[in-house]
Amino acid sequence: MRTKATKMKTRRTINAYGFMAPALILILVFTIIPIIGSLILMFYDYSVLGTTKFIGIKNFIKAFQDRVFLISIKNSVLFVIVVPIIQILSILLAVLVNRNLPGMNIFRTLFYIPVVTSMVAVSIIWGFIFDSNGVINIFLQNAGIISMPLGFLSSKFGAMPCIMFITVWQGLGYYMMMYLAGLQGIPGELCEAARIDGADSLIVFTRIKLPLLKPYIWFCSLNSVISAVGVFDVVFVLTKGGPNNATMVINYYSYTKAFSDFQFGYAAAIGAVQAIVTTILSIVVFAYGKKGGMTNGD
Amino acid sequence: MATDKPVKIRNKKKLFGDILAYLLLIIIALVCAGPFIWLLLSSLRVGANIYSLNFKLSDFSLENFTGVISYMNLPMYVGNTVIITVAAIVLDVVFSAMCAYPLAMMDFKGKNIIFGTLVATMIIPAAAGMIVNYLIISKLHLLNTFLGVILPSSVKAFSIILMRQAYLGVPKELVEAARIDGAGELRTWAQIMVPGIMPSISTIIIFDFIGNWNSFLWPIIVLQDPNKYPLATALQYLNGSFSYKFGYVAAGTIISIIPVLIVFMICQKNYIEAVSGAVKG
Numbered sequence: 001m002r003t004k005a006t007k008m009k010t011r012r013t014i015n016a017y018g019f020m021a022p023a024l025i026l027i028l029v030f031t032i033i034p035i036i037g038s039l040i041l042m043f044y045d046y047s048v049l050g051t052t053k054f055i056g057i058k059n060f061i062k063a064f065q066d067r068v069f070l071i072s073i074k075n076s077v078l079f080v081i082v083v084p085i086i087q088i089l090s091i092l093l094a095v096l097v098n099r100n101l102p103g104m105n106i107f108r109t110l111f112y113i114p115v116v117t118s119m120v121a122v123s124i125i126w127g128f129i130f131d132s133n134g135v136i137n138i139f140l141q142n143a144g145i146i147s148m149p150l151g152f153l154s155s156k157f158g159a160m161p162c163i164m165f166i167t168v169w170q171g172l173g174y175y176m177m178m179y180l181a182g183l184q185g186i187p188g189e190l191c192e193a194a195r196i197d198g199a200d201s202l203i204v205f206t207r208i209k210l211p212l213l214k215p216y217i218w219f220c221s222l223n224s225v226i227s228a229v230g231v232f233d234v235v236f237v238l239t240k241g242g243p244n245n246a247t248m249v250i251n252y253y254s255y256t257k258a259f260s261d262f263q264f265g266y267a268a269a270i271g272a273v274q275a276i277v278t279t280i281l282s283i284v285v286f287a288y289g290k291k292g293g294m295t296n297g298d
Numbered sequence: 299m300a301t302d303k304p305v306k307i308r309n310k311k312k313l314f315g316d317i318l319a320y321l322l323l324i325i326i327a328l329v330c331a332g333p334f335i336w337l338l339l340s341s342l343r344v345g346a347n348i349y350s351l352n353f354k355l356s357d358f359s360l361e362n363f364t365g366v367i368s369y370m371n372l373p374m375y376v377g378n379t380v381i382i383t384v385a386a387i388v389l390d391v392v393f394s395a396m397c398a399y400p401l402a403m404m405d406f407k408g409k410n411i412i413f414g415t416l417v418a419t420m421i422i423p424a425a426a427g428m429i430v431n432y433l434i435i436s437k438l439h440l441l442n443t444f445l446g447v448i449l450p451s452s453v454k455a456f457s458i459i460l461m462r463q464a465y466l467g468v469p470k471e472l473v474e475a476a477r478i479d480g481a482g483e484l485r486t487w488a489q490i491m492v493p494g495i496m497p498s499i500s501t502i503i504i505f506d507f508i509g510n511w512n513s514f515l516w517p518i519i520v521l522q523d524p525n526k527y528p529l530a531t532a533l534q535y536l537n538g539s540f541s542y543k544f545g546y547v548a549a550g551t552i553i554s555i556i557p558v559l560i561v562f563m564i565c566q567k568n569y570i571e572a573v574s575g576a577v578k579g
Binding site for chain 2: 009012013015016017019020022023024026027029030031032033034035037038041093096097099101104107109110111112113114116117118119120121124125126127128129135169172173174177178232233236237254255258259264267268271275
């Protein structure tokens with residue numbers, strides 16, 4: 001009897017792995033091995049053309065003596081400013097589109113369109129709007145506010161805010177939908193009861209809605225931090241890290257080291273630093289959330 | 299009489315609030331959709347200074363569209379994109395649906411480890427493994443092939459976990475009935491389980507469609523021959539090399555956006571539910 005049961009179990013296990021094999025093999029080869037591989041690669045001097053040798057933590061020592069790398073870390077950390085901006089704006093936007101008005105679905109869809117558009121298209125559009133001959137410059141010149149066109153993307157001080165603006169613009173709709181789902185999950189009686197007790201809309205928002213949105217704020221902020229530290233596409237298409245490294249961010253720097261300079265080991269080490277920065281900032285978000293900083297000081 | 303007045307004030311206040319809300323909505327809609335409308339207008343203009351703000355009806359024509367289609371060989375890039383997108387979707391749907399089945403319905407050794415590992419891979423951003431992925435693709439001699447573009451990001455842990463959740467909702471009696479009828483695991487899966495999770499499959503198809511259609515970086519890395527580029531990558535290339543022909547770039551960009559917009563508009567309810575469901579799940 002017992003052997004029959006074990007036999008059955010073995011057969012079931014074989015069956016199960018048969019079903020899972022194709023997917024698991026692909027995930028193993030193209031997700032798990034690459035992650036483990038880059039953890040190993042960062043201790044090697046590995047380039048396609050040269051020889052491969054173990055160099056310990058030399059890649060990291062080199063990184064912290066690399067001026068451009070340090071700039072890229074500074075820029076990536078600075079870029080995280082977009083996280084609170086995006087979250088606050090999208091919460092407000094969600095409250096707005098949560099109103100029960102005719103035609104609201106059309107607005108929700110319109111606000112979501114930037115999210116599903118490719119970053120290449122988005123960057124091409126905004127690159128052209130920000131161009132020194134672009135719409136904004138012509139408008140400002142026609143209005144007599146400026147006499148010379150401003151090179152938003154080609155100026156040292158303008159490029160980073162432009163990249164941030166585009167990121168916020170593209171991300172708003174996504175987080176708006178998240179918070180909208182959160183708001184719609186709040187029982188209506190709760191807000192109604194508070195209103196009967198004399199609470200105005202602001203109090204209902206800060207004392208009831210915001211605290212109940214907390215899990216969403218956590219999830220969205222974490223997501224947002226991870227993608228902010230990993231910002232890449234918009235930099236790649238619009239500025240290539242320039243002008244003069246003003247928009248050089250970690251992820252893009254790692255990419256150039258790997259695929260322009262073919263220093264794969266060094267690039268992997270930079271990627272590891274990016275992971276560490278992401279983790280530290282995520283912990284900050286967690287700590288902040290735990291302290292209640294996100295629930296209006298309660 | 300006494301109650302009449304406050305109601306009136308409240309109604310007035312509500313009307314004022316609604317007007318304000320619409321005003322805000324329209325301004326934000328202009329900020330969100332304005333750039334697209336402007337791009338569309340630019341793509342339809344020929345000859346005149348494309349930067350100028352004076353739109354004249356006589357300047358409008360489809361010349362940029364016909365131009366970019368023949369000059370840039372757009373149909374070829376659309377073809378490449380369709381091949382890559384469809385193949386990635388098919389791989390993801392079939393393999394994930396298979397993989398999720400035992401995770402939901404069978405008892406076997408190592409189940410928890412596999413499930414845990416899948417969840418863990420979801421947290422790590424794909425970019426982390428990009429360098430080693432490139433080395434693997436090159437070792438497999440898949441550089442400069444569609445397969446090299448498709449395989450690494452085809453099967454997603456996210457899809458597997460979503461489908462596992464969906465399988466759990468298929469009535470157990472259906473499965474039992476099929477077993478009693480003597481159906482093997484493969485037949486039970488194909489004839490009972492897969493039809494039972496169609497809503498999730500359609501969600502995954504939308505996600506994969508948008509993701510693969512828009513992806514541009516990995517194709518640049520893997521493909522050396524620009525004739526194999528998908529649309530987004532080709533646009534990036536076109537924008538870099540021919541930025542002075544903005545009419546063409548604009549037309550190409552419009553063409554690349556349209557399919558995604560159509561799919562999104564048709565499936566938006568399903569899509570948005572899945573996106574916002576991610577927090578709860």
